[in-house]
Amino acid sequence: MSEVAKAAARPLMENAQSRRPLGLLLVAIPVFLMIWLVVWPAINAISRTIWRPDVDGNVGFDLSSYAFFFSDRYSLDNLAITLWTTLVCAILLLVICLPIALYLRFSRSRLSGYVQALAILPMFVPSIILAFAFIRVLGPNGMVDILFNAVGLPKIRTPYLTPWGPVIGLVWDNIPLTVLILLSGLGSVANQSIEAARDVGANALRVFRHIILPRISNSILVALSFSVLGIFSSFTLPYLLGPASPEMLGPFMQRTLREVQDPIGAMTQAVIAFGFCIVFGLFYVRSVARNQGK
Amino acid sequence: MSVLHIADVTKTFSGGTNAVDSFSLDVADGELVCLLGPSGSGKSTLLRMVGGFEQPNSGRITIDGEEVTHLPPERRPTGMVFQSHALWTHMNVFKNLAFGLKLRRMPAAQIREKVEAVLELVGLAGYGDRMTTQLSGGQQQRVALARSLVLEPKILLLDEPFASLDQHLRERLREEVRDIQQRLKITTLFVTHGQDEALSMADRIVVMANGKTEQIDRPDVVYRDPKTPFVAGFIGTMNLIEGEVSNGIFVRSALTVPLPIADGPATLAIRPEALDLSASDIPKASVHRVTDYGSHGLVDLDLADGTRVKSMVAHPDMLRAGQGVDLLPRAFAAYRNNQQIYRS
Numbered sequence: 209m210s211e212v213a214k215a216a217a218r219p220l221m222e223n224a225q226s227r228r229p230l231g232l233l234l235v236a237i238p239v240f241l242m243i244w245l246v247v248w249p250a251i252n253a254i255s256r257t258i259w260r261p262d263v264d265g266n267v268g269f270d271l272s273s274y275a276f277f278f279s280d281r282y283s284l285d286n287l288a289i290t291l292w293t294t295l296v297c298a299i300l301l302l303v304i305c306l307p308i309a310l311y312l313r314f315s316r317s318r319l320s321g322y323v324q325a326l327a328i329l330p331m332f333v334p335s336i337i338l339a340f341a342f343i344r345v346l347g348p349n350g351m352v353d354i355l356f357n358a359v360g361l362p363k364i365r366t367p368y369l370t371p372w373g374p375v376i377g378l379v380w381d382n383i384p385l386t387v388l389i390l391l392s393g394l395g396s397v398a399n400q401s402i403e404a405a406r407d408v409g410a411n412a413l414r415v416f417r418h419i420i421l422p423r424i425s426n427s428i429l430v431a432l433s434f435s436v437l438g439i440f441s442s443f444t445l446p447y448l449l450g451p452a453s454p455e456m457l458g459p460f461m462q463r464t465l466r467e468v469q470d471p472i473g474a475m476t477q478a479v480i481a482f483g484f485c486i487v488f489g490l491f492y493v494r495s496v497a498r499n500q501g502k
Numbered sequence: 503m504s505v506l507h508i509a510d511v512t513k514t515f516s517g518g519t520n521a522v523d524s525f526s527l528d529v530a531d532g533e534l535v536c537l538l539g540p541s542g543s544g545k546s547t548l549l550r551m552v553g554g555f556e557q558p559n560s561g562r563i564t565i566d567g568e569e570v571t572h573l574p575p576e577r578r579p580t581g582m583v584f585q586s587h588a589l590w591t592h593m594n595v596f597k598n599l600a601f602g603l604k605l606r607r608m609p610a611a612q613i614r615e616k617v618e619a620v621l622e623l624v625g626l627a628g629y630g631d632r633m634t635t636q637l638s639g640g641q642q643q644r645v646a647l648a649r650s651l652v653l654e655p656k657i658l659l660l661d662e663p664f665a666s667l668d669q670h671l672r673e674r675l676r677e678e679v680r681d682i683q684q685r686l687k688i689t690t691l692f693v694t695h696g697q698d699e700a701l702s703m704a705d706r707i708v709v710m711a712n713g714k715t716e717q718i719d720r721p722d723v724v725y726r727d728p729k730t731p732f733v734a735g736f737i738g739t740m741n742l743i744e745g746e747v748s749n750g751i752f753v754r755s756a757l758t759v760p761l762p763i764a765d766g767p768a769t770l771a772i773r774p775e776a777l778d779l780s781a782s783d784i785p786k787a788s789v790h791r792v793t794d795y796g797s798h799g800l801v802d803l804d805l806a807d808g809t810r811v812k813s814m815v816a817h818p819d820m821l822r823a824g825q826g827v828d829l830l831p832r833a834f835a836a837y838r839n840n841q842q843i844y845r846s
Contacts, residue, residue, distance in 0.1 A: 400584045406574065408581075
């Protein structure tokens with residue numbers, strides 16, 4: 209075979225067989241990191257909380273740490289406040305972010321550019337700075353109190369160190385991601401399909417209910433799942449803004465480990481939190497798969 | 503009797519451009535009027551103003567004697583078919599059609615009856631359970647048409663409905679739409695930039711340019727007697743030759759045509775089929791290219807100064823590139839100051 213013929217016989221792109229090792233290598237790095245940093249600690253934590261030594265040092269199956277968690281009033285209160293905060297944040301995020309995303313998608317005014325910038329701003333503010341700003345503004349003797357005092361009004365009942373403190377902080381912190389995900393979902397709703405709905409007699413509310421909402425249900429699900437997973441396992445804002453008792457699972461775990469010095473108890477709380485997040489995650493995966501199958 | 507009355511409507515977008523400029527039109531009951539013009543001529547903006555999707559800056563729009571100028575789309579007796587079909591992909595065909603009827607709180611049995619009747623009308627009987635994504639482009643456009651027809655609008659608005667379809671399907675659908683329109687006797691405003699569509703479907707054509715009316719006439723009149731050089735150049739193929747008239751003779755290069763008008767500049771408009779060629783010892787043009795279409799031939803000719811003109815001939819095989827020929831216009835019109843001033 210001549211040189212030209214050899215060259216011609218070579219494919220323009222390397223075939224799948226020859227690219228396989230490179231592809232596997234690229235995938236292997238994140239898979240390895242995930243196994244090392246997520247899967248292994250999870251398996252390790254689960255096994256260490258259910259295979260425990262007894263008083264004689266014999267290792268055996270033992271669910272006493274879980275039994276304690278689910279029978280301890282304080283632990284259950286902490287779980288309840290975590291679930292309550294997560295639920296309230298999810299509802300508030302939807303109520304706040306959906307109108308913002310709808311406005312940004314359909315507004316033709318120049319103002320929408322500024323609204324978008326404001327909505328994205330929290331993404332660039334670290335949680336610790338947000339918590340500090342919150343305390344300086346809404347905390348005791350904060351800016352609001354000072355302004356109220358200046359006009360002769362009484363002090364506000366500050367949400368600082370109440371369950372509403374973390375709610376306000378977490379909602380503010382999660383607005384950018386939620387708005388961006390909803391906005392990307394709304395991008396798939398064509399103007400003409402909305403105009404067609406108006407043309408057959410639908411008012412704005414019905415257009416939203418029957419045309420927009422079914423088209424962005426997937427995006428709502430993605431946005432809420434991401435927020436819920438983040439909020440459920442959040443630490444900084446509940447630690448800095450929330451009450452000492454009951455407390456969210458993040459600060460509870462930290463305190464159980466550092467102050468109570470009960471690593472098995474902290475690990476049990478982590479496994480329970482992980483279990484809830486897996487349930488949220490599975491619900492999300494199932495819903496996305498079902499929507500894609502439609 | 504006029505069903506749609508558009509009076510002196512102007513639409514100015516931000517930036518100060520007049521998309522539609524003092525436009526007036528009356529559309530009779532059951533008439534199909536085509537708005538024809540190049541991109542940016544304002545035809546779609548005008549249609550959207552009739553549908554309620556754009557608000558005019560001035561002027562009035564009335565439908566059946568009732569002013570609708572500032573009514574939202576959902577309160578107008580119009581039905582619009584969009585270029586992109588704009589079907590709701592999360593609903594099946596039946597639900598797409600039934601949505602508007604449900605909003606009108608019609609009983610379920612009546613909705614089913616009406617939807618099935620309209621699906622039958624557009625040739626999609628039995629397709630109610632299909633998702634719209636399972637349909638071909640032509641079928642989707644029929645669903646879009648059916649969705650408007652099922653609500654029995656007083657005015658049907660079609661915004662370049664066949665633009666996204668292939669040529670063959672486009673020709674078939676425009677015949678079907680015309681048949682349905684005539685059967686239902688529904689007043690229709692049709693936007694297109696395809697002159698074939700306008701000439702084959704319309705009762706009247708409104709030729710638009712820069713937001714203004716250039717001519718409103720029957721298709722045959724628009725083709726045979728264009729009132730402005732723009733219409734002459736836009737509808738069909740037309741030789742528009744700039745020249746000077748002196749002592750009743752139009753002159754451009756070696757081309758001379760008797761033209762009984764006052765001296766001065768003029769534009770001569772000759773259709774290729776009205777420009778005969780003959781052999782001559784003193785040729786006025788030379789053949790540049792001959793294209794044989796089977797049924798006829800199209801000859802590109804160059805005048806001595808390089809001006810290109812076209813002639814339609816029955817026997818293209820008798821001509822060859824570089825051959826000198828005489829030009830004999832059989833029918834022509836002349837324009838000056840954007841107005842027709844002579845027609846042979």
